[in-house]
Each structure stands twice: as C-alpha cells, then as structure tokens.
Amino acid sequence: MTSQRNKPGQGSVYQRKDGYFVAQVHIGQDDNGKPKYARKTFKAESDALIWRDKAIVEYRLGTFIIPSTITLGEWMDIWLEQYARPNVRPKTYECYEYITRLHLKPKLGNVKIQSLQTTQLQRLLNEKRQSGLATRTVELILTTARTALKQAMHDELINKNAADHVRKPKPSPKQISVFTVDQMKEFMFVAEEDRLWIAFKLLLGTGMRVGELLALKWGDINLERGHIDVTKGTVLVKNEHGPNKTHQIIQEPKTKNGYRRIPITEDLVRQLKRWHFLQFFEKKNAEGKYEDSGLVVTTKKGRMVTQRNLATKFHRLLAKAEIPKTNLHSLRHTYATRLLEAGVHPKVVQELLGHGSIRITLDTYSHVLPDVKKQAIDKIEGMLSPRKMGRVWV
Template identity: 65%
Template sequence: MASAKNKNGQGCVYQRKDGYWVAQVSLGKDDNGKPKYARKTFKREEDALHWRDKALVEQRQGVFTVPSTVTFGEWLDIWLTRYVRPHVRPKTWESYEYIARFHLKPMLGNVKVQALQTAQLQQLLNQRHQSGLSSRTVELIQITARASLKQAIHEGLVSRNAAEHLRKPKKVAKEIRVMTVEEMRKLLTVADDDRLGTAFHLLLGTGMRVGELLALTWADVDLEQAVIRVNKAAILVKNADHDTDATANKTCVITQPPKTKHGHRSIPITDDLVRYLRRWLIFQRRERMITGADYQDKGLVITTMFGHQVSQRYLARKLQQLLSKADVPVTNLHALRHTYATRLLESEIHPKVVQELLGHGSIGITLNTYSHVLPDLKKQAIGKLEGMLNTRARWQGQLG
C-alpha cells in the first residue's frame, strides 16, 4: 500500500490495496478524546490531493463539511419531520410536504445533498414553469428547496445553499373575476330563496375569507354595534389518524386563529345586513327547536339544518347552482371577496381602510391585488382638479 502522509494538521493521502486513493483530514477529537477524521475515496491520486487541499482551506475558512452520502430526498424527509412539522401550522406543513413529494424528490431525490447544484434546481424550475405549472407553485418549489438547504447548512451537512440564487420565472398576473352590481343583485335575489343564502350575503357584505365565514360564531357578531369580529378560520387538513386507522377520514376540519395580527379585525356591516342577520338568527332558533335532540348547537352562524359546520366544498357547489339559476357567469367563492373590495375602492374608500377590512398584511398587497381598479380611481381623482387650474394667461388674449 503506497502512502503519502503529511504533517499533523495537513491531512494525508494514501492508496488502498484495491488501488483506490483515500484523502483524509483531521477533525480533532470526539467526546471520548479519540481522533476524528473525514475521508473520501478517489480513483486517481491527483483528485485525492485536490480534495485534501481544498478541505484544508475550507477548514481554515470555517466552511468545511464532512462528506456525507445523505441524498437530497433523505434530507427533505429529515427536514420535514424534525424542523417543519412540529413548528408550523398543519396547512403549511402540507404545502411543504406536497412540494417535496411531487416536485423535488422525483427529479432530484437521489442526488447526494452535498453534490446538489444550482443548475439542477434551476432546470427543475424551468421545466415546471414550461409545463404550465402556476408561477406560485414554481415559487413554492424554490422556497421549499431554499429553506431545507438553509437548515442543512446549520447542520453542517452542506457549506452553501444551492437554491439561494435561482431565477424565478416571471409571474403571470391572474385576471380577477369581479361581479358587477347587477350580478350581485341577481345572485342575492336567488340566494334569498335558499337556506344558505346568508353565507353569500355575508361574503359580499364583509369580504371575509371563506374559512373565516365557516368558523364564524354568533359570539363574534355584535348586532347592536353592527360589527363582526374575525378571530379564527376553518381549515381543511390531512387527518393524522388516517395514517394509523384506514377507516378514519383522510381529511378533517380544524379551527385556528389567523396567521398574522392583521387577520384579527373588526368589520362594520350595513343596517341591511344587520336586519338580515336578525331574521336568520330567529329562523335558526326555530330550526333548532324543530330538530330537537338531533341538533348540535356549536354557536355557528352558517350551519346545516342540524347545526353542523358547512364544508367549503358544499358551499362552492351551492354557489354554482345559484349562479346558474340567476343566469350569472361562473365564478368562485373567492371572487365574492374580490367583489367586496372592488366596490369599496370604487366608492373611493382609502386603500388603507380596505387593507384593514380585508386583513391584508400590508397595503402593498391590497394595491397589487386590486390594481385593476386604480386606473378608474386615477381618472376620478384628476377629474376633481377640473376648474382648480382654470386661469387665463396674458398671452392667451393675443390668440383672439
């Protein structure tokens, strides 16, 4: 066995009996006082020498990482289990897990995490974008990869983040469907004949998110002060019990507080909506009396006839039925929130107020989301200057 050992602190390179070359650098001592080493095997001596020299430089710079056979897919599993799931909301974990399982692992899961290159991740983003995947999902792929590799740096598994300088595909702004005033009236007229009509009056009259509406209780509604307090939302998540019990439902609904302080808010409501809610409360009480012991009173505003929480999927189907009956173009539940915000901006309500009513984290989100309203608002603003600048300069008299 040929060998080329160097002085202490300089590492060594030696050849094994099978002909392969081993590069070795010292890592100090372990907890028991025994020497620790980092080793890597190469077919050629020059490659082993190069790695040893590079490792020694990185050690001095404090960026050296111990060679590892952990793949990117294995690291993603560790990261999701150890660093994500215990510390984030269930829906956030589902999002990370979905991106890892369907996008990162299939293409890059077998690549050793220390060998992962920025070019490989960029190619993945480009392919996903070209396949028609939404720009938001492509962005989530980058976010997931970057977050997982950032933690890998803290673990000493890698020395750099291969996802740090990726170029995101240009976002394509989605066209927001906003109902006209006439369409609003048509929908609500038809909804008045439906038991769940109250849901659509509230969505168009408050701009609440659907999850916030479905979690709304009468304790959150102050009919005397004409205000609704938003402090929670119903979220559909994977049912953890399904992993151990195949008979359990795959999903379940949980109620959780808003993600940010901006989500906690009070929304004033119109006198018309107050009167509507008073009538609905009386109807709901009568329904409870008729149903008797089968009624489960959870204090919810929007319920089934037995007091159960209404699912978002069922409410979405109901909306489509009512739109068809009202002869209004197809749209989705979230469009009712957009419609509420647009009506406010068209009424010259300050965007800051609209931001607070919607629970947006910043006014920038509001302005970017509803930029389609701004051109008309600009014209209205300029129109108010009419007459303020109406003077006559001396040179105008020379024109006759």
C-alpha cells in the same frame, strides 16, 4: 503514491490497494479520545489533494462540512418528519409533502445533498414553468427546497444553500372574476330563497375569506356597534384517522394581518338578527340533536358547513341566476372592487381584506385603479382655470 501521515490539525492523501485515493483531514477527537478524521475518496490523486487542502482551510476557518452521502430525497424525508411536521400547521405540512413527492424527489431526489447545485434547481423551476405549472406552485417548489436546505445548513450537512440564488419565475397576471352591480343584485335575489343566504350576504358584505366565514362565531359579532372581528379560519386537511379522506379544522390566522375588525352595514346587521332568530328556531325544533357550536353559518343540526358544500350551493345559485360560473372567492373580489370604485383608499381596503401589504391589494385590483385615477382627476376639474375670463392671448 506513498501514504502521508498527518499530525493533528493537518491532512494527508494515500492510495488504496484498489487504486483509489483517499484524502483525510484530522478534525479532533472522538468520545474515547482517539483521533477523528473526515475522509473522501477520489479516482484522481490531483482531486484528492485539492479536496484535502480546501478542507484544511475550511476546518481552520470553522466552515468545514463533514462529507456525507445523504441524498436530497433522503434529507427531505428527514426534514418533513423531524422538523416540518411537529412545527408547522397541518395544511403547510401537506403542502411541503406534496411538493416534495411530486416535484422535488422525482427530479433531484437521487442527487447528493452536498453536490446539489443552484443550476439544477433553476433548471427544475424553468422546466416546471414551461410545462404550464401554475406560478404559485413553482414558487412553492423553491420555498420548500430553500426551507429544507436552510435546516441542512443549520445541521452542518452543507455549507451553502443552493436555493438561495435561484431566480423565481415571473408571475403571470392575476385573472380575477368580479360581479357587476347588476349581477350582485340578481345573485342575492336568487340567494334569498336559499337557507344559507346569510353566508353569501356576509361574503359580499365583508370581503371575508370563505374559511374565515365558516369559522365565524356569534361572539365575534357586535350587532350593537355593527362590526365583526375576524380571529379564526377553517382549512381542509387530510384525515389520518376516520372514514373521510379530509376534514375541516379551525385555526388562527397565519399572520397578524389576518386579525382585523370589519364594520358592517345596518342592513347586514338586520339580516344577521333575522338569521340568529331562524337559527334559534332550528335549534328548538332539533329535539336535542342540535350541536350548539356557536358558529354563525351552520347546517340545520348546528354543524359546521364545509367549503365544498358551500361552493356546490354557490354554483347552483349562479346557474339559476344565469351568471357565468366562477368560484366563491369572486365574492371577496367583488367586495374589494366596489370599495375601490367608491373611492375608498387602497390602504383601508388592504386592512379590511387582511392583506399582508398594500402591494398585494394594488397588484390584485389593478383593474380598478384606472377608473379611480380618472375619478380623482375629475375632482380637480376647473381648479386650474381662473374664475373669470381674463385677457385673451392671440
């Protein structure tokens, strides 16, 4: 095919000596005032002509994207370092990096970002779900891809987000572990003998997350009025500097719902006063080696307790109390379950737990709702019957 010279704002197609066809579109001028072109190479002339005509229309509509050979894997690396790392929490970055390294790059890393199709991402998610990967992890794969591709759109690398129309996997029913009332009593009876009994008492008595408990300071507690203000949380992140692989940091809640005030019982107030005295006694006997961090739950030297060590202690107490093994989060579930069983409105439970919506609360504790409904129906027992027996119809 003979070369077709184009005027500014138009395009052309020409054949190279090697037989390939080059489609080009005039897209303005460079910094030196010379014509600037966007070009793409094709084996077939018909494909080159189609691309040229489409590119001209998109350019005039303002939706044209300059061809790029960057792959999804290359873009994920750029996005992680330039956009994610400086702007998200350390734990969120670790999650993005983990999902990219283990799930996105192995399967789709070599695909050009401009060629990525929704069906490819959907196939990846379906395969991961069928392999037995947790629903939450599969959702994180989609979230990570969608967020990175959204930035690629903003940077004009692509004109559509291939992840926008991928269907999320159907969530599996949540399996939660809850102590019975007898198990609660037995566990606390055993836990009373442990130095950190107050930690387990607080988890069962407030429904706080473990990270929130470990970040709790005495300044967040009002013993006179009997309430706790949740304003911080701890999270375990990779340790880039130092001998340990990970370390625990304190950070603010991710959403406004995380900030909340939790009323506490008079018994818990007494227990906290008792613990405060014991902590003061430990500080006095530490001979200047005590780290006064202001934290409520601490080691004998005043240092922050790690989630791992608290979980280890928890499992030992479970074994001693002859309660089936579960995780620390079950104490939070137990708190919520007891409230719902007592007839507390789910909206109140949602606010006490710091859930983002009442739907989360209802979905998580659906196992309690049938009993709550039955209790509600029992309350109107007799309301539909007359006070005195009237005429008997036969």
